[in-house]
Amino acid sequence: MVSNDGLVATEASTGIRLGVVDGDGIGREIVPAARRVVDEVLAVVHGPRVEWVSATMGHAAIDQHGEPLPESTMQALDDVDGWLMGPHDSASYPPEVRTGPPPGGAIRKRFDLFANVRPARAFTGVQSIAPDMDLVIVRENSEGLYADRNMFAGAGEFMPTPDVAMSVGVVTRAATERIAHHAFRLAQTRRKHVTIVHKANVLSMTTGLFLDVCRDVAASYPDVTIDDEHVDAMAAHLVRRGADFDVVVAENLFGDILSDLAGELSGSLGTAASLNCSESQAMAQAAHGAAPTIAGRNRANPTAMILSAAMLLHWLSERHTDPLLAQAGKRIEHAVAATFEAGIATADLGGLVSTSEFTENVIARVHRR
Known part of the structure; x- marks a missing residue:
């Protein structure tokens, strides 16, 4: 038809x-x-x-x-x-x-697919660096340090002169609250452990806000254990002890990088599934x-x-x-x-x-x- x-x-x-x-x-x-x-x-x-x-x-x-x-x-x-x-x-x-x-980014923005859920699971029969890994990275998908998604119109990158390039990162309480709730609800169906990834020691306002809001949301989920890691330390922890993590919540760029790393550690990006979602699509x-x-x-x-x-x-x-x-x-x-x-x-x-x-x-x- x-x-x-x-x-x-x-x-x-x-x-x-x-x-x-x-x-x-x-x-x-x-x-x-x-x-x-x-x-x-x-x-x-x-x-x-x-x-x-x-x-x-x-x-x-x-x-x-x-x-x-x-x-x-x-x-x-x-x-x-x-x-x-x-x-x-x-x-x-x-x-x-x-x-x-790119088309994928335009679609995510048009339909406000704010959550990018990326499991990293090792399979018996597939060679992997972390054979016991079974975690999910919940990536905030609408703002953060990604320049194509953090402005109402246009991009968050600009060049005031041909020799200077700048970028704006955006973190809001509203967007952080909804991705945190998504991560904690998911953790309740798994092993009830959420790790918050940030870089609040350097990006104290933006990722500091992300960390604070995630901690605030955690109070509504007393059955879920929480901890937090700096993004660089988290990358090292995934390599050394990836099996220790359950649900990881992160802003856009951090979540993108860590999920690719976790996918390769668990076997291959060829086995790395992903779902982009809102509440309705x-x-x-x-x-x-x-x-x-x-x-x-x-x-x-x-x-x-x-x-x-x-x-x-x-x-x-x-x-x-x-x-x-x-x-x-x-x-x-x-x-x-x-x-x-x-x-x-x-x-x-x-x-x-x-x-x-x-x-x-x-x-x-x-x-x-």
């Missing part, structure tokens, strides 16, 4: 509506893989059917609309509960369309990039995208009060873990299977009890 604005809707039903945006590079392989897994698992658990609404981003959108993120895509995402989002390769876009923020997007050098060769690792889709199902379960969606998310997680445990992996993890073969193995295990 094709709508008047050119968007394609398939498998229409009275169930949930989810967007699907393949993006650039390997996105055209890993996003369809994740979509297949979602359809299969929901059929297995007799969950709601999905109406998939397709939209374009990146090179495909440039070819069709002359820009990497057309308004028709934004409008499509307005009307869905959540979406699967592929990576973008904005560095390869023509110069004339690289004037604004969520975007499943793997933490890694578009990997254009292997795109179209059936070699990409779809794990991170598949696990991101599982995170989306958990988020939808809470929003719709539907335990079948949570069951589906858990089933995907178990299927991926069992696939790795069986010694099946893509080339980036030292394995021999292709993207499609790995996906078929996950689907086969989704169908097992």
Whole structure:
């Protein structure tokens, strides 16, 4: 079925509506893989059917609309509960369309996806530096030291002269409170431990405010243990004793850096899932990039995208009060873990299977009890 604005809707039903945006590079392989897994698992658990609404981003959108993120895509995402989002390769876009923020940042800002939740979990069968790591980094996603997200209009970077570049970091009580609540609620479902990351010894006003507000919010969660770490010390602690941490809450830039580090320590960015969410919408997007050098060769690792889709199902379960969606998310997680445990992996993890073969193995295990 094709709508008047050119968007394609398939498998229409009275169930949930989810967007699907393949993006650039390997996105055209890993996003369809994740979509297949979602359809299969929901059929297995007799969950709601999905109406998939397709939209374009990146090179495909440039070819069709002359820009990497057309308004028709934004409008499509307005009307869905959540979406699967592929990576973008904005560095390869023509110069004339690289004037604004990259598509991912623009979408996060448009829909106020203030929480970026990034698990780092080691899997049996995947070589890792921290084989006991199982933590989640909750990254404030709307302000902080990221220049493309901390101003109402324009960017927080500017150059008063050709030889001087400056940047503004923004931390507000309101944004810190909501990300702190998100982190503490998540900790209550896990091991009830939150670590606040900051640099208040140097950035005493901005990250000092972040630390103080997180501590204030902690008072509402007496069952959760809290501690705090300077960001540089936290990086060292992740390397030395990553298994000691449960939920880590941080401002934007710190959370971005630490989550990439934790992803590699736990195995690979190829297994690093990610969910960007607000209270009303969520975007499943793997933490890694578009990997254009292997795109179209059936070699990409779809794990991170598949696990991101599982995170989306958990988020939808809470929003719709539907335990079948949570069951589906858990089933995907178990299927991926069992696939790795069986010694099946893509080339980036030292394995021999292709993207499609790995996906078929996950689907086969989704169908097992």
